[in-house]
Amino acid sequence: MFHVGGARSALYNWAVARQSGGTFVLRIEDTDAARNKPEWIDGIVNALSAIGINESDPAFEGPYFQSHNADRHREAAGQLHGAGRAYYCDCTREQVQERTGSQQLGYDGFCRERGLDWEPGRAMRFRTPDEGETVVVDLIRGEPAFPNSAIEDFVIARGDGTPVFLLANVVDDLDEGVTQVVRGEEHLSNTPKQQLLWEALGAQPPVWAHLPVIVNEKRQKLSKRRDKVALEDYLAEGFLPEAMVNYLMLLGWAPGDDREILPFEELQQLFRVENVNSSSAFFDIKKLTAFNGDYIRALSPERFTEACAPWLAAPHAPWRPEAFDSAVFARVAPLAQTRIAVLSEITAQVDFLFLDEPVADEASWAKAMKAGAEELLRDVRAALASAPWAAEDLKSVLEKVGSEHGLKLGKAQAPIRVAVTGRTVGLPLFESMELLGRERVLARLDAAAERVAAA
Numbered sequence: 001m002f003h004v005g006g007a008r009s010a011l012y013n014w015a016v017a018r019q020s021g022g023t024f025v026l027r028i029e030d031t032d033a034a035r036n037k038p039e040w041i042d043g044i045v046n047a048l049s050a051i052g053i054n055e056s057d058p059a060f061e062g063p064y065f066q067s068h069n070a071d072r073h074r075e076a077a078g079q080l081h082g083a084g085r086a087y088y089c090d091c092t093r094e095q096v097q098e099r100t101g102s103q104q105l106g107y108d109g110f111c112r113e114r115g116l117d118w119e120p121g122r123a124m125r126f127r128t129p130d131e132g133e134t135v136v137v138d139l140i141r142g143e144p145a146f147p148n149s150a151i152e153d154f155v156i157a158r159g160d161g162t163p164v165f166l167l168a169n170v171v172d173d174l175d176e177g178v179t180q181v182v183r184g185e186e187h188l189s190n191t192p193k194q195q196l197l198w199e200a201l202g203a204q205p206p207v208w209a210h211l212p213v214i215v216n217e218k219r220q221k222l223s224k225r226r227d228k229v230a231l232e233d234y235l236a237e238g239f240l241p242e243a244m245v246n247y248l249m250l251l252g253w254a255p256g257d258d259r260e261i262l263p264f265e266e267l268q269q270l271f272r273v274e275n276v277n278s279s280s281a282f283f284d285i286k287k288l289t290a291f292n293g294d295y296i297r298a299l300s301p302e303r304f305t306e307a308c309a310p311w312l313a314a315p316h317a318p319w320r321p322e323a324f325d326s327a328v329f330a331r332v333a334p335l336a337q338t339r340i341a342v343l344s345e346i347t348a349q350v351d352f353l354f355l356d357e358p359v360a361d362e363a364s365w366a367k368a369m370k371a372g373a374e375e376l377l378r379d380v381r382a383a384l385a386s387a388p389w390a391a392e393d394l395k396s397v398l399e400k401v402g403s404e405h406g407l408k409l410g411k412a413q414a415p416i417r418v419a420v421t422g423r424t425v426g427l428p429l430f431e432s433m434e435l436l437g438r439e440r441v442l443a444r445l446d447a448a449a450e451r452v453a454a455a
Contacts (some may be wrong), residue, residue, distance in 0.1 A: 001229075001230030001231070001233070001279035002043060002047035002048070002230060002231045002232060003222075003224065003229050003230065004214065004229055004230070004231055004232070004234070004248065005184055005214045006033050006224070007181055007244070007248055008211070008214070008248040008249075008252075009182060010024075010051070011051065011053070011248055012182050012209075012211065012247055012249075012253075012271070012273060013182045014052075014053050014059070015267070015268040016180060016193060017059050018057075018059045018268055021099065022179075022180075022333035023059055023060070023063055023096065023177075024053065024060050024061065025061050025064070025177075026044075026048065026061070026062030026063045026064070027055075027058070027063065027064045027065075027176065028041055028044070028062075028063050028064070028065050028066065028067060029032040029066045029169070030038070030065055030066055030067045030332055031066050031067050031070075031165065031168060034119060034347060039234060040265060041233065042423075044113060045063060045080075047231050047235075049284075050231070050235055051231070051248075052241070060064055065332065065346075066168055066169075066172055068164075069168070069172055069175065070162070072164060072295060073162075073167060073168045073225060074157075074162075074331050075108075075235070076163070076167060076171045076201060077157045077167060077168075078126055079201065080124075080156065080197075081124060081200070081277055082125065082126070082199055083200070084366060085126065085127050085200045086124050086125060086126050086450040087111060087112060087114075087115075087116065087125055087127060087153075088111065088117065088119075088121075088122040088123070088125075089110070089116070089123050089125045089153075089155075090111065090122045091107070091110055092237050096108060096110070097128070100418050102418065105337060106152030106154050107125065107154075108151040109153055110277070112127065112153065113337065114194055115190075115259060116381055117301055118272055120159065120230075121159040122232075123155045123158055123159050124155065124157035124259075125153040125154060125155055125156065126153060126156050126193070127149040127153060128148055128152065128153050128154070128194075128196065130148065130149060131148060131149070132147075132148050132197055132276075133145045133147050133183075134146045134148060134151070134196060135145060136188075136191050136192060136195060136208055137207070137208065137308055138191075138208045138209060138211050138278060139207060139209040139273050139276075140211065140212075140274065140278050141210055141276045141278055142189070144188070145333070145343075146192040151193060151196075153393070154166065154193055155274070156197070166190060167197060167409070169194065170194050170197045170201065172201055174198070174201065178206055179206050179207065180207045180211045181206045181207070181208055181277055182273060183210060183211065184210065184211050185210040185211060185278075186213065187210065187403070191208055203342045204406055204425060208279040209274075209276070211252060211274045212252045212276070212278055212279055212280050212281050213280045214251055214280070214281050214283050215280045215282055215283065216282075216283060217282070218283075221280075222283055227283075228285075231244065234288075236340055237343075237344050238292075238311065238343025238346075239288065239289075240292055240295045240296065240307065240343070241342075241379075242263070243265050243291045243295040243296075244288075244290055244292075245286070246260075246261060246264070246267065246295070247288045247291045249271070249282065252276050252277050253271065253272075253275060253276045253277065254280040255271075255296075256270075260291075261295075262293050283328055287343045292342055293342075296340060296341065297338055298338070301330075301333060301334060304337050305329070305333055307343055308343055308346045309345050311326060311344050311347045312329065312346070314316060316344070316349055317346050317351075318353070318355065319351060319354035319355050320357050321336065323354045323356070325353075325354065325355050329350065331435060332350055332353065332427060332431070332432070333358070333433060335427045335428055336349045336350060339426075347425060349427060350427070352421040352422055352426075353415070353435060353436060357447070358422030358444065359422045360418070360422045361423045361424070364422070364424040367424060368414040368417070368424055369415055369418065369448075369452050369455075370415075372405065373415040373452050374452040374453050376402070376405050376412065376415055376416075377449040377452065378445075379401050379404070379405070379450050380397070380398060380445060381415055381442055381445040381446060383397045383401050384397055384438065384441065384442060384445070385442060389437070390434060391428075391431045391433070392430070393428035394430045398416060398430075413429055415448070416429065419444050419447070419448030419449075420444050420445070424443065
């Protein structure tokens with residue numbers, strides 16, 4: 001699944017590419033067969049497309065597949081070996097630990113001057129400089145320096161001759177003309193090694209920008225084992241792509257003028273990667289939900305109805321397919337649009353209109369059906385039997401009957417609402433009753449009165 005952190009990184013790259021007249025390169029790094037399945041690749045491509053990053057824009061290029069460039073990876077490894085920048089090593093992990101006396105210390109350079117040729121099982125290691133330091137010029141983090149003495153001679157090709165990710169990544173960036181890399185800060189520790197490889201291959205390293213980690217409410221890094229992190233899950237729940245894009249763009253960066261709800265085109269123009277905050281960014285689901293509510297309320301009626309469609313049919317909708325009336329939904333949609341923050345909430349808002357009987361929320365029932373409820377239900381039912389059937393008239397009837405029972409409208413509404421809709425909160429009651437129609441409303445009031453009497 002496509003992690004929201006990956007989505008944010010993609011959006012920042014997309015903004016940089018489009019505002020600079022550059023190209024966003026999508027590369028599928030698929031050399032690890034155990035972590036590579038076609039459906040996962042499709043998931044990445046589809047998730048990116050959902051947030052507006054796809055081949056329909058000339059700024060998009062790809063997808064490329066790392067596995068297709070394997071010959072160039074091996075060629076680069078051979079180039080480094082031939083130039084004396086890499087050597088073969090036959091040490092096992094246990095031998096290294098025995099020599100260093102520690103599991104924490106890195107490789108000790110034992111095979112540096114042994115002049116080994118390749119044989120199956122011998123890895124290739126990069127010869128890291130003994131002195132000096134590698135300075136990473138990072139648009140967000142300044143110029144962190146890494147002493148070369150602290151960087152072990154790291155493996156660039158496995159014992160079977162296949163290059164590892166570090167080398168493959170650098171070679172692919174070179175071949176694909178990558179000039180700027182915007183990625184999560186967990187990759188910062190790899191950057192000095194990659195930069196050394198760029199330089200050893202005779203190329204200028206790209207501009208780096210390492211984004212702050214995204215954390216949950218406990219300030220723990222978002223984890224797929226603990227948190228909801230998949231972009232697809234949020235979209236499937238009814239978060240609008242536009243709202244997700246807007247919110248993700250603000251995870252670590254702000255336009256600087258106290259505005260937050262902005263279309264991507266405007267965010268893209270304002271975005272500057274060098275202004276991204278280096279401290280961790282809190283993924284606040286409550287704030288995301290508020291954003292989404294704002295975006296839902298801004299939809300046109302037609303777009304709102306279209307966006308709700310998945311939740312008005314199986315498997316989400318609890319009513320019989322033939323019971324759904326699109327004309328009724330069109331009339332109630334404006335009322336619902338102002339009351340939901342996530343599209344999936346629409347089902348519970350309107351289910352009473354399309355079910356034979358409302359789904360009774362027992363807590364709502366217990367709260368509303370107090371002493372005197374049966375009499376109120378029967379009197380309201382009798383008054384509604386011949387009343388004009390329009391929202392304002394229905395309100396007047398309930399006000400009059402409620403007053404006769406010594407109740408203000410707010411108190412009188414509660415048992416009627418629960419009888420008609422099954423819940424104490426929801427869409428405006430009288431508009432809902434008008435849409436339900438006299439016959440169904442009267443039947444529900446009868447059923448509620450009988451249940452109260454039998455209790």
